[in-house]
Amino acid sequence: DTGVSQDPRHKITKRGQNVTFRCDPISEHNRLYWYRQTLGQGPEFLTYFQNEAQLEKSRLLSDRFSAERPKGSFSTLEIQRTEQGDSAMYLCASSSTGRLYNEQFFGPGTRLTVL
Amino acid sequence: GDSVTQMEGPVTLSEEAFLTINCTYTATGYPSLFWYVQYPGEGLQLLLKATKADDKGSNKGFEATYRKETTSFHLEKGSVQVSDSAVYFCALRKTGANNLFFGTGTRLTVIP
Numbered sequence: 573d574t575g576v577s578q579d580p581r582h583k584i585t586k587r588g589q590n591v592t593f594r595c596d597p598i599s600e601h602n603r604l605y606w607y608r609q610t611l612g613q614g615p616e617f618l619t620y621f622q623n624e625a626q627l628e629k630s631r632l633l634s635d636r637f638s639a640e641r642p643k644g645s646f647s648t649l650e651i652q653r654t655e656q657g658d659s660a661m662y663l664c665a666s667s668s669t670g671r672l673y674n675e676q677f678f679g680p681g682t683r684l685t686v687l
Numbered sequence: 688g689d690s691v692t693q694m695e696g697p698v699t700l701s702e703e704a705f706l707t708i709n710c711t712y713t714a715t716g717y718p719s720l721f722w723y724v725q726y727p728g729e730g731l732q733l734l735l736k737a738t739k740a741d742d743k744g745s746n747k748g749f750e751a752t753y754r755k756e757t758t759s760f761h762l763e764k765g766s767v768q769v770s771d772s773a774v775y776f777c778a779l780r781k782t783g784a785n786n787l788f789f790g791t792g793t794r795l796t797v798i799p
Contacts, residue, residue: 576730605786614691614776614789615731628785663731676787678723678731 574598576679578664584685585654592650593682597666604647605676606639607663608632615663621647622669654686689714693777693790700767700797708762708793710751710777718779720744720753720760721787725774734762734775767797 577596585591597604602623607615618637620628623644633639636654641647651658661683665676694709712718722734722744735744740755749764760777777790 603785607787612791614778614791615787617786617788620785630786665731675733675736680728680730 576664576666576677578679578682580682581680582683586687587656588653590652591654592648593662595647595664595679598677601666601668603667603669604641605665606649609661609663656686659684659686689788691777691779691788691790693793697794697796702769702797702799703766706764706767708775710760710790712758712779714779714781716782718781721778722751722762723776723778769797769799771795772797
């Protein structure tokens with residue numbers, strides 16, 4: 573399967589713990605996005621990479637959140653000192669660059685539950 | 688600020704019924720507009736898009752027309768099938784922006 577993959581698919585953690593999620597984009601895509609989706613809401617943008625450079629961060633991305641894409645391929649999203657309000661589905665998407673709009677392909681998401 | 692307002696769900700229709708899911712937006716300039724669909728247990732998929740006023744996006748029997756005068760991008764399908772049961776998200780992307788801005792989603796259930 574050559575789509576966007578995310579790992580793990582589900583994560584249950586206790587409040588105060590750190591968690592890390594991984595996203596593997598479609599191999600030829602140089603743009604990568606993270607979104608967060610809470611129950612009954614649409615996805616909300618968190619951050620965006622072009623290759624290894626993090627070019628944009630939403631104000632939703634508090635200091636407890638950090639994202640990396642060290643070699644311009646896979647990306648990780650870490651949440652430190654998790655809070656119950658961090659419980660959500662974390663979505664990763666990737667796209668290529670070009671003159672025309674390039675579709676963002678979404679992964680299946682990582683569902684985080686903070687107890 | 689930018690916003691996307693979708694018709695609240697859930698929507699339940701019988702097979703072969705006509706579907707409309709309303710979507711209106713607020714944004715400066717000329718955003719691109721999208722409908723994404725999320726089938727049960729799957730990731731978001733692009734259903735259709737329109738990048739300028741009066742453009743009509745279409746795919747799998749679904750259509751939506753970019754109406755600048757009413758700032759709307761309503762999704763329609765003439766005859767729904769059980770397999771269309773999913774959550775539908777309207778979204779916009781501002782000119783020059785990289786991220787998508789989504790509505791809250793509308794859950795559609797089609798019963799045989």
